Amino acid sequence: MKVDKFEASDFQSDSNDSNSEEDILNKPFSMKLKRKYEDIPTDAPKSKKKNKNDLYKPPTVEELNNLRETENLFNNNLFRLQIDELLNEIKIKAKRSNNLENWIKNFKSCLEKLPPNEAVLSDLLNLKNKKGKLLKNLVNYKILFKTDQDLTLKFVKPEEIQCFGLFENKCLPGPNITLNINLTMPKSCFLIKDYLNNRYFVKKYYYILYIAEYLKKCNLTSNLKISFYENNHLFPIIELIPKDTDKTTVLILVTPSQDTFKPLRFLPQQNNCKIDLFNAELDAEILKNTPTIFYNSLLAHDVTLYSNNTFLNKLLMDQRNIQDGIKLLNVWLKQKELNIGIGSFTENLIIYIIAYLLHKKKINKFMSSYQIVRNFWNFLTTIDLLNEPISIGETTQDILKSFKEHYSVAILDKTGCYNVASYLSSEIYKKVKLESQAALNNLDNNQNNSFYKLFLSKCPFHLQYDVIIDLTKSVPLETSWNITQKEKCLYIGYNNLLTYDFINKTLQNGLGKRILNIVPRIETEDGILKRLLFGINLNPDEAFNFLEKGPALNDFQNAAIFRNFWEELATDRRFKDGSTNVAVYFKTNTIKSKRNIIIRILNFILEGKLKLKHKIHYNEFEDILISKRLVPSYPSGTNEETSLKIILAANELSKKLRELNISLKITGVQGVSDAFAYSEVFPPIPSNFKVNSNTTTIEGENITFKSDEKLDYVPRYIRPIESVLHLEHSSKWPNNLEALRHIKSSFYLEISKLLKSNHKLLTHPCRNFLDVFFEGIVFRYKIFVPKEVGLAKKTETGDGLTSFKESEESLNLDISLNILPKVMGALRGVQSLYPSYGPGTCLIKRWLRVHLIDDDHISDIAINLLNASLYLNDSLIPNTPQISFLRFLKFISELDWNLHLVIVNFNNDLTCEEISKVESEVQNNRISYPNLFILTPYDRSLSIFTRNFPSKEILNRIKQLALESLAFLDEIIVGQNNVGIKELFIPNFDGYNVLIHLRRSYNPKRYEEISFSNVNRIVVEKYKHSDEDKIPIVDFDPVKKYLIYLRKNYGKYAIFFHDSYGGNVIGVLWRPKVFEKSDFKVSNVNAGKIVGEKVIFNTDAVIEDFYILGKDLIKTIEIR
Amino acid sequence: MTSESIQGFKIFPLMFSANCTSCHNVFIKEHTVRTHDEQKPSGLTLFVLNIPPYATEAGLKNAFSNVGKIKRIILEDTAEDQRGDGFKRAFIVFNNRESLLKALKLQKLNPISSDIRPVKVGLEKWIEEYNKGICNPEELQEEINTFMAKYDEGNQNQKEETLEDEEGWTLVTKTGRRPGLSRKESLENKLNDKSQKATKKKELKNFYTFQIRESKMKNIVDLRKKFEEAKQKVQLMKQARKFKPY
Structure with a gap:
């Protein structure tokens, strides 16, 4: 589209001087002009014609800009409109924000009146203090921090009250509002060295408690509690719900006045906690010399908060598009559930990264919200924050370097002293990076529902990962792992993070290349661990490798480490290329057990090494796919092994077919059956077939039923494996459909003869197909002749004109012989690229079918x-x-x-x-x-x-x-x-009007019936070529025939439901229309009886029909 | 059992076999239409409505076995466009009028499946079908040979016809020295397209100002159309409450 090449004025100036006859005729908007002269009122009735004129009216500058903007600044129209809609939906109503503003005013004036107080810590705790009720109540709270001195606590009104965060910057997606308020403790509350040994934290904590107690009395809140900021158990805040508001939470943080502490004190290499105040059993010497990184971060956050807030506020003020962009990103993050728990990617991080991009001029205020979002993703995708620390403010390379050393991800704030991503887990960062990449791809694909996938569809944790490990059972974690003193000191105050990191590292160690990432999800409640989950995305190329190859044997040191890790699983092995390595070999014989390697490793690590109680959600469902009643003699898990056997046999047979010397050579064989894409739940197990002298007999090379014998049971269902044959091109096919079909049949006969004489195969040529028995499997072939489809379309109109019209017949022919093989070929491609596709599809089928x-x-x-x-x-x-x-x-x-x-x-x-x-x-x-x-x-x-x-x-x-x-x-x-x-x-059988119960013995698919308990197994003996082989009774399914018949003849009156994998019940639902009474007419008497003068549905007779038609097959019919 | 009637149709219960408990009602009337149809001669044809799906010709013969000789039975689907309705109507043509009259005076119909001539249903029927589906290669070969021989013969005859007739007219065929165009719809369409294209080629696309202006306008119209479409779609999504993120 080249909209930008011309201007609106082109059209406006033209329309003024267009008088010539020709021009008026040819100008698309001449109609509009005429109207102007004739003075037609604008509110003429809306007609199609008018709509058309609407399309042709001269564009306004605004409209042109708008259209152009859409092309340039947004993905496309739809995307833009959807963004608008979404933003509209998450807009916070002015009424609510006004309401909240009023509340803040009240809140401020209330705090103005905070009664000053002072107390010594020990007095406070010993209840000696009797000065006031406010102070007395402080004892009731949990003691969060220990410190080394008896501090004097001063409770005076805050120096400043500052609102900050998403809401303040108008970046918050509604409808839930979270408002952050930062209260500044005056400098007078602190001593110079208060940053040491928890002193500051104690003072802050009691200050918070004091304010909380005061607020409780102020009648401003409906619910107030102490909670923890961003799940950080050392970061107490007040969480309250303002009175008379809806879906609103206020978080109150307390920070020291700006010039109290120097931010430089909290650079990562500093130590600010010299005594083991967290009961971590630390060596005092080591502690003194180790930087206390997370402790520092916490302090740095408080110290820099005020200036950062001012900075952000100035940066984002009145930047409508940027605010919208942040809102969208927040929605995105929330849908992916990456902002939950400890170490998560917080909303604040989004703001800081956007601020960084703005600061670096990678985005600007002229960009649309779409571009902001896109740039954000693009930035995350291209930069590797694990190795490249970034800073919003001015800082030196040395400082950046030291941050990089100590934190996994470093994003420095305006002051350059605080890492806003201190607590971000590197794994979650990696996941966000992957998600950003995915989001970009999604935008580029430009599909119509990409917006939905990005912003509207919830993506819960358990659907994002291939494996879910649930360690909640072993919470609280009691661990006795060997973690070094040094590490403990580094993490002081955050022993929990150390534990999670340790588990993560051990898992990484064991799984190595098999996985892409392990993402932790650590949920807390009131600072206490509640849930501990890990989600694993597998690396499809390596995940199911049966060999874990370690270092070479002569690399003693590493080999020892490897042995130490894998314990008894490690063995020394010599490989084909002559190398000798330590290795772990996982013995597997099926694809399912290959997938199970992951579980074996996880169990080994979690149970054996870490001694953790756990639950893994990974492959429980595969059990459903196992054929339990009928088992092949070779090892098999799901359908995969048998499918593979079938494909191999099919390939061999098609090679034989192509080599045959027939009048038109076979040029191609295309598989049609689901088994080729591994998506057949029960592929036929190769087997020998014999005549059962009681009920079956032989006709030619086929086993058939004895005509007069009553059956005790029908033989098990044998699925034919279908393929389509392509022949050499020939112009000699007759022009008559009937004749062409006869020639096709003669080809079946010819192929059959040759297969018999050259390869001694059992064959059964028919009018419409050719069955070949090979390797214990029945293959069914049909020939595709393009001309047949053409001839089926041919009709002759009255005046002798031949026209080709699609008919149901020609379409079906085209589908089954031309389109379906192509689609199946493509699906085979999908399967070979993504091996989980086939069995996954089987699970879906099994699930749908079992629900009838x-x-x-x-x-x-x-x-x-x-x-x-x-x-x-x-x-x-x-x-x-x-x-x-x-x-x-x-x-x-x-x-x-x-x-x-x-x-x-x-x-x-x-x-x-x-x-x-x-x-x-x-x-x-x-x-x-x-x-x-x-x-x-x-x-x-x-x-x-x-x-x-x-x-x-x-x-x-x-x-x-x-x-x-x-x-x-x-x-x-x-x-x-x-x-x-x-x-x-x-399945749920409630709600059906009639249930038709079938006799199990006449259901040839009875072996496929789902079962959860132990059932009698029948092992199919291994196929051995023998001269007594016969073609079995193939594709014979009375239940299916019955259903087809019912649907064909009674489909107008009822809907039929059935589990095609061995279901023994057919559910019948009458169509509601059936019970309407109607007048007697020749056209609507079907299935009716006369009552009075009206025709009503003859229910009893129809149900009896069901019984008659399924003679012998039906056990009972249950009417509900 | 006395039979009732409605709008000139007599109502008869029709059972599948003697030991059935409930039954369908069939409606019977003499077939009278103004147009003459050789297949359904008036005076001899009985018109039967609401025949259950399993009733075959043989079954109906069973049902009317008491009446007299039946010449032929024509079974028709009720409505062709309606799927899943197996109930049929039938025209039963008798050999003589007496039988027809007798039929109209019947007290009751015989069951469709009698002991002597049973109508196969259920498992039995499907087994029979399966056995019938098994092909004998020699018989199949035989059948193909006879069909093809006939077909070739037919073709041969046609070829001979293409010669000059008595009055000297030659039939133009696809083969021969100057083959005519075959009369196919697709071919005619192609020719039409071709001529249209030829006229189009003569036109200059961006010669006059108005042409340029028009193409610009068209561009805008396209954009607007797209915009409208998108708007419509979003409206639909909005109706489906698609924009509630959580």
Whole structure:
């Protein structure tokens, strides 16, 4: 778009002198001109025509600027409008801020009247002091700090009262308001050396308590308590709720007057605590010579707070866009839950970083809020704060260096003496950095719901990580690890941080390259540890390596360290390249057990080394995928091993097929079955098949049923593995559909003959397909001839004109033989890139099916695509099947299918323009498109796989189920509820009108039924080639046939629900319309009976029909 | 059981087999329409409504077995556009009028599935279907051969027809010295497009001032349209309460 090349004046000047006939005809806005002359009133009735004229009216300067701004300063229109909406939503109403301002006025005048007081610490604590009630009450509080002297405490009114923080700077996203107030203690309260040995903290603490007690009496607050600033247990503050306010909290901090202490005293290398006042059992000598970094930070914060606040306030005042940008960033941070607990990325950090960027002129006040946000992310992505300390104020390289040495992340404030990121955990920093990167990618992809993902979608902790370690059970931590005195001194006052760091380091040590990061989540309540969680993102390339290779044997020192760490797990090994190393070898025989290596390491570290009670959320769900009743003879975990076997066999067979010498050579074989993408929950286990003399017999090479024999049970279900064959190009295919199909059949016969003679394979050629029995698996092949689709479209109009029109038949043909193989190929690609995709999809299928939503409600391929969209669109790729499933739940629970298309852009084959074109087409005529629109590069933007299903009702149902499941999961992980995950997989039969119970023995999929207890296992014997092999009864599923029949014939009257993986109950729901009475008409008597003169639905007869149609299959029908 | 009637239709209960407990009601009337249809000769045809899905031709023959000889049965889906409705209507053509009259006077219908000629349903039916699906390669080959032989013969005949006829007219075909255009819709569209493109090419795009102005305006209109679309979408999201962050 080249909007910026011309000006609004172009149009205005033109419109004045346009008189020529031609001009009026051709000018798009001549209509408008005419109107002007004819003096048509502006409030003419709104019509389409007028709308059109609206589009063509000459633009105003303002509008042009606006349009241009959108292109330049914002991502796109939609993004801009959404930002506006969001900002509007989180705006704090003027009424509330006025209210609060009034309260502050009252608060200030109240503090003016603070009665001065003085007391000696020991007196105060010994209750000797009887001067006033205010002082007496101070004894009731917990003693937070010990100090070395008996201090004189002076309680006088604060020198200054300063509001600060997000709210004051108008950067706070509503609706919850948190107002920070900083009270300055006069210099007279302190002695020069009060920064030493907790003296300052004691004075401050009692000052706070005094004020708190005073405020309690002032009738200004409705709820007041002492709490801790940013979860820092040495940072007491007053937390109160002002009277007559809603969703408002006020935090009152106390700091010393500006010139009381020199900020330089608190540089990291200083020691300000010479005595072990925190009961940390420290060596006094070491302590004296060790810098007390966190202690210093705490003091530095207080000392610099006033000047920093003034600085920030001046910087951010009246900078509307910057304020908006900070608001957005806050929302973003909150949604990612990175601002929770100790060591988190606090809101203050955002302000300071923005201040830094402003200061460094990387952002300026002319930028839009979008650009501010973008620059912030960009900054975090490009800079490595772990190695590059930054400072807002002037400072020297030496100081920067010393900060870098002592803190993981250093962001210095205006004074250059305080590190605002002192307590930021390096792991959380890394995570924020990753998230920023992801956010940028998200913006660049420019998808229509990127805004939603960034700012509106909640991303709870347990959905962000592949592994969640919950150590809450072992809280309070009693640790006896060997941590050096030196470290303890460094961390003085913050022994807890040391512990978390130690756990983190040990975990890092054990997991090494297997992980990207371990993010702690440490929640406290009143300064006491409440929850301790770690979230781990795995590194997909290394995570499941069965070998942990240590240092070489001749590197004695390091080898010893390695052995020491891994204890009995470490062994000396010689490798193929001749090197000898210490190593840990994890024996695994399935992919599932490979994934389990992570658990083994974690258990080893947490149980063995750290002796911590723990709970790990990682792979519990994989249990659901294990085929328990029918087990292969080879080691197998989930479906992966069998899928692999099938793929290998398929490859071998397709090689054989391609080598065959037939009249048209086979040029390509494309897999269609889900098993190829590992997304088939129960792929067929290779096996030999024999005739059961009682019930089955042989016809040709197939096992068939004996016609007159009554069956005791039906044989287990054998899924054919389907593929599509491509033949050499030929122009000789007949022009007649019928003839072409016959030729196709003759190809099946030809291939079958050759396979038989060349490879001695069992085959079964049919009219429409060819079955080949190979390696214990039945492969089904169909030939794709493009001409067939064309011929199926061919119709002849009355005047002899041949036209090609899409019909249901031709479309189905095209889907199954042309589009589906392409999509499956792409899905195979997704699977090979992201190995968790297949089993993850299986979990989703199992979950949906068990809740009786079967293939007819939402097809397998649609589920495949939905899950693939998560892998292709999200920057956070799930590394385990479990997290893939959980993220899908979140995705589907939030999916607004009415507004958004699901885009599955394989290989980025679709361009942005194509996507937005389809999007606007769909939006403009939503009703005529499928409810759930999945856009892929292969299906001509028709959303072919969801064109008739799922219905709105089913989509809502799935959404509801997902929400419930997520809530349940939340209870398990966050609420530490001990209920098993199996509850997620138990269907609810309430609410169905009729339940059709099936006979289990006639359900060929009975082995797939979900079970949580021990069940009888049947082991499938290993496939051995034998001459007695026969093609088994394949793809025979009476339950499926029954359902198809019911849906075809009674779908208008009822909806049917069934668990396709071995479910023995069919749920029936009458459609509400059915029970309406209607007049007798030839067109609406179906399924009705006459009562009086009206037709009503013949429920009894229809239910009996169900029984008749499922003869033998049905045990009982339960009417509710 | 005496049968009732409504709007000229007689109501009969129709059971699947003798031991069923409930039944569907079928509505029966003589088929009378103004247009003549050879398949449904008037006077001999019975019009039956609300026939349950499992009723096959054989089943209906069972049901009317007491009446007389049936010439043919035509089963029709009620409405083609409605999915999932298996109830049908039928035209039963009798050999003579007496049978039809007798049918209208019936007291009750026989069950669809009788002991002598059972209608297979359920497991039995699916097993039979499966067994039928198993193909004998030789038979299949045979069938293909006969079909193709017939087809080729047909083609041969057509080719011979393409020669000059008695009056000297030559039929233009796709093959031959000067093949004519085949009459396909896509081809006609292509030709139309081509001619349109040709006329377009003659035009100069940015020669006159008004053209430049127009293209600028178009640009703005596009932007506005986009803006409107986005606005609409945001409005929809707003309605769905999408902007509550937490």
